[in-house]
Amino acid sequence: MSFATRALLCSHGMKSDRPNEPPLPEPLGYLLTWRTHGSWLPGDQRGWVRKAGGNQAPDEQRHRAAARAMNAEEVRLNSQQRIIAEQAIRDHCQFRNWQLFAVNCRSNHVHAVVSADLHPKEVLRQLKAWATRRLNEADSPQDAWWAEKGSIRYLNSEAALEGGIVYVRDAQDRK
Structure with missing residues (x-):
């Protein structure tokens, strides 16, 4: 290690x-x-963390929706x-x-x-x-x-x- x-x-x-x-x-x-x-948006290809659900797998559809919902640039x-x-x-x-x-x-x-x-x-x-x-x-x-x-x-x-x-x-x- x-x-x-x-x-x-x-x-x-x-x-x-x-x-x-x-x-x-x-x-x-x-x-x-x-x-x-x-x-680092929900659904990111690196995985992501949901507060109540812990580590989450990548989810391209969720990532696209989160990107569309952004109110400002990255x-x-x-x-x-x-x-x-x-x-x-x-x-x-x-x-x-x-x-x-x-x-x-x-x-x-x-x-x-x-x-x-x-x-x-x-x-x-x-x-x-x-x-x-x-x-x-x-x-x-x-x-x-x-x-x-x-x-x-x-x-x-x-x-x-x-x-x-x-x-x-x-x-x-x-x-």
Whole structure:
């Protein structure tokens, strides 16, 4: 098993028997992931995730319907936009006094490992909102920079936290 695979498995709570639920009393951090608008639609050939149904197989008909329903073009961040989004996340975490362990903004998604005093859905919402504000200030404003939702993984152990950090910091394609 490769280093990147081990880091991914660890970051996704594989050391924990409850990776999608908060531990008692509270997690050490969260691995938050969100995609750019339109970059991974339901039915995608790579597979996709349905909240209540888990991993789903590719479905070309569903993918075409999702593409037709999009209200804006697919977003791919350029290198300058990635820097702006990352800095917005760093600044907001510092302002809120949240511990940002790692952040990595790619062309079509963002990963952040954060410890915060709020529910992770609210942390995710705020990070996306502040990255949007900064991108709109610096670039041509868009209605939608990000997909509607995102992924939240509870990092319930030291090993899971370290795995999440390593995954975000070292296991991403650097193109």
